[in-house]
Amino acid sequence: MHHPTDLSRRRLLCSIAGGGLGSLAGTLPFAARAQNNFPSRPIRMVVAFNPGSGSDTQARVIAQVLSESIGQPVVVDNKAGANGIVAVQTVLNAPADGYTVLFGSNSTFAINAALIRNMPYDPIADFTPLSLISSQYCMVLVPADSPYKTMADLIADARKRPGALNNGAGSPGYNLWSTWLNELAGIKTVNIQYKGAGEVVSALLGKQVDYAVAVIGLEMIRSGKLRALAVSGPKRMPSLPEVPTMAEAGVPEFQAFVWTALGVSTKTPQPIVRQLEAAVLKAARSQASLDFLQKQDASPMAGGPEQMRNFQREEIQRWKRIVAANGIELQ
Known part of the structure; x- marks a missing residue:
């Protein structure tokens, strides 16, 4: 509802x-x-x-x-x-x-x-x-070799291990997004604050965080260094038609942008x-x-x-x- x-x-x-x-x-x-x-x-x-x-x-x-x-x-x-x-x-x-x-x-x-x-x-x-x-719209991003292939994978693991997963935030606003996603998905993860999008990308590439909710990473996704699990808009992105929406991934209320x-x-x-x-x-x-x-x-x-x-x-x-x-x- x-x-x-x-x-x-x-x-x-x-x-x-x-x-x-x-x-x-x-x-x-x-x-x-x-x-x-x-x-x-x-x-x-x-x-x-x-x-x-x-x-x-x-x-x-x-x-x-x-x-x-x-x-x-x-x-x-x-x-x-x-x-x-x-x-x-x-x-x-x-x-x-x-x-x-x-x-x-x-x-x-x-x-x-x-x-x-x-x-x-x-x-x-x-x-x-x-x-x-x-x-x-933002995306949920993970390293390219992450064990999480879908949002369902990430959510399932986070539910099994409350507080075990870390996510990176490039600003206080992104921190709010991650917190909102936790709330809607019924999971508990640790938000790690960074000074900007560049630091978040570095943290993802260095596997210092398990995932990030961010408006970044298009070139990194195309080059195969990062994987997008979902996009938060009501429609798929034209440049990434293979990435499902949050609604398709099971969290339709999450409309962060x-x-x-x-x-x-x-x-x-x-x-x-x-x-x-x-x-x-x-x-x-x-x-x-x-x-x-x-x-x-x-x-x-x-x-x-x-x-x-x-x-x-x-x-x-x-x-x-x-x-x-x-x-x-x-x-």
């Missing part, structure tokens, strides 16, 4: 909403009259990721299309660090005039609210959502917000954006501001519950 949040999550992930632009279109004439000089100068897109990362590249694609749409440059400003908090503070400290927007992720818009003890911001109260952008989105300070005037919403939705659904996501094995996410806000609330509620239920230490 699925909770309503599970069902709405799946509906959100499996399609691109068709009616968002139409509903916004009626607000544009008023917005244009109210703020007919916006934008009159470049917009800064603060990106919570390092230059050259997949999410940074995605942000640059969106920025380029957005620039063409609004007739002003959209300048990417990378502010990685502290689980996205550096980027968040950069945006919130800037004038709330629509000229500074945040390109963030599930960490900045949801997970931090569950994991950080003294949060310096509220992702709901401090940000007005513009649009969800994309999702990229990285997602990206855009937002602005809640102090931003609403007419400007309306203009940005329409422009961002158009950029997110552009052919350039869709082509990029396809190459990255990522998917466009459905939903404008309202869908993003509801989705944020669901995510925050889920992660807070998992943190509390499993005694995860706050940062």
Whole structure:
């Protein structure tokens, strides 16, 4: 039996909403009259990721299309660090005039609210959502010569030997994913925290961990160094059609993924917000954006501001519950 949040999550992930632009279109004439000089100068897109990362590249694609749409440059400003908090503070400290927007992720818009003890911001109260952008599903990875050929193998052994298996996590968010998988599969394994995806890959290759839940390893899988037991999305990945989904592997509720989105300070005037919403939705659904996501094995996410806000609330509620239920230490 699925909770309503599970069902709405799946509906959100499996399609691109068709009616968002139409509903916004009626607000544009008023917005244009109210703020007919916006934008009159470049917009800064603060990106919570390092230059050259997949999410940074995605942000640059969106920025380029957005620039063409609004007739002003959209300048990417990378502010990685502290689980996205550096980027968040950069945006919130800037004038709330629509000229500074945040390109963030599930960490900045949801997970931090569950994991950080003294949060310096509220992702709901401090940000007005513009649009969800994309999702990229995780995989359960094991070394190529692992005795686990399927998820059923791994789960069966973990149930026989509670606490004997180790899993690697490249960030606190990945730790939550592994904990959620343990909960859903009815297993107990030891989460080992690493500083990033690269360290997790090294730990897998060196057999320091038995498995990892991560959005990494495509080239390692293709080269035969790692094996993917399952992918967490509702559909198989086009680049790895032989890898079953979690539903096919027996854990249908596990829908873990990285997602990206855009937002602005809640102090931003609403007419400007309306203009940005329409422009961002158009950029997110552009052919350039869709082509990029396809190459990255990522998917466009459905939903404008309202869908993003509801989705944020669901995510925050889920992660807070998992943190509390499993005694995860706050940062």
